[in-house]
Amino acid sequence: MILVTGGMGFIGSHTVRALLDLGESCVLVQRRTGELPADLAGGRSVAEQADITDLSALLDVGERHDITGIVHLAGSMPWPPDSEQPVEAARKALDGLFNVLQAAQDWGVDRVGVASTIGVYGGLAAEGPLGAGEGPLSEDMPLSMTSAHLIPTFKKIGELLNAHLADAAAIDVVNYRISGTWGPRDPHGALFFAAPELVHAAVRGTEPDLSTLAGPAHAEDSIDLCYVKDTARAIALLQLADRLDHRTYNVASGRATTNAEIIAAIKHVVPDARVELPTGGDARQNYLDITRLQDDTGYKPEYDTERAVTDYIAWLRAGNEH
Known part of the structure; x- marks a missing residue:
């Protein structure tokens, strides 16, 4: 039985679905109680209320279930930031990671997967066929010791602790190292990239509100976008692989x-969508090298841009909020 922290969250719920589809059973651990989503309810999944920063509560879950693996997707970082007690917030965030690893050792689980982020590559520019700033970012590239945002900061810390x-x-x-993931149940909107809000705006029949982005969005701007169902399947395959030859994997498209x-795919489904963006952005393209993931699990993305957009629009039109 695989324990999934944050199992009813955005990536977590899809990862549970992918694990169930591969024949596993799952325990979804959340700080708050909640009903299992309809697509996860059934005999092979169960929800448990436990705060991973409370070691005894987490270990109690292992008393009730035979845990053979852990997928740790709950954020071991002080997010949102706590400006009044930043030291305590950082301590509590790292306690969550330590407790998950302590539980793994106590239970003798086969494997612990821990969510990191594409953001750890911040400040790097891959060398590719089109020159500096182009091409794939691979797991063996040396990372900068600094980060412009607390999420990659704590993910880098986590990767070092995990290795130790x-x-x-x-x-x-x-x-x-999860790339820009988007799709059904995404609660973030245009937090780091424009795609989710472009789709939401098309479904609403409004112009997109991209004011939450760090800067103006342009048509040429790009990121390694991975539809959440592909992200989830990749994580499930990594968790269940008989053997992995590496400790770090890019999870991406x-x-x-x-x-x-994205706009072209939206227009194919919603021709009158008002989602145009100006030109004048950065045309250089970086993306994550997924050779390791493909070689060790056989993973291949199933959702190209048009299929992802079509699926997401259908989900929202069915009455789902996110």
Whole structure:
């Protein structure tokens, strides 16, 4: 039975679905109680209320279930930031990661997967066929010691701690460097990239509100966008693989997707959508190299841009809020 922290969240709920589809059973751990989504309810999944920063509560879950693996998707970072007690917030965030790894050691689980982020590559520019600033970002690239945002800061800290404890405590720990993931149940909107809000605006029949982005959005802007169902399946395959040859894997589509491609796919489904963006952005493209993931799990993305947009629009039109 696989324990999934944050199992009723955005990526977590889809990961549980992917694990169930591959024949596993799951325990979804959440801080708050909640009813299982309809697509997760059934005999092979169960929800447990536990705060991962409370070690005894987390260990109690293992008293009730035979946990064979852990997928840690709950955020081990002080998010949103706590300006009044930043030291305590940081301590509590890291306690969550330590507790998950402690539970893994106590339970003797086969593997612990821990969510990291594409953001750890911040400040790097891959060298590719089109020159500096183009091409794939691979897991063996040296990372900067600094980060412009607290999320990649704590993910880098987590990766270092995971490497230490994997050796010191003999735990099989795998880092998932997750790219820009989007799709059904996405609660973030245009937090880091424009695509989710472009789709929402098309369904609402309004112009997109991109004021939450760090800067203006342009048609040429791109990111490695991975539809959440592909992200989830990749995580499930990494968790269940008989053998993995690495500790860190990029979880991504393996290609850069521009806002212009998203807009074109939207227009195919909603021809009168008012989602145009100005030109004048950065045309350089970086994306995550998924060779390791493909070689060790056989993963291939199933959702190209048009299929992802069509699926997401159908989900929202069915009355779902996110």
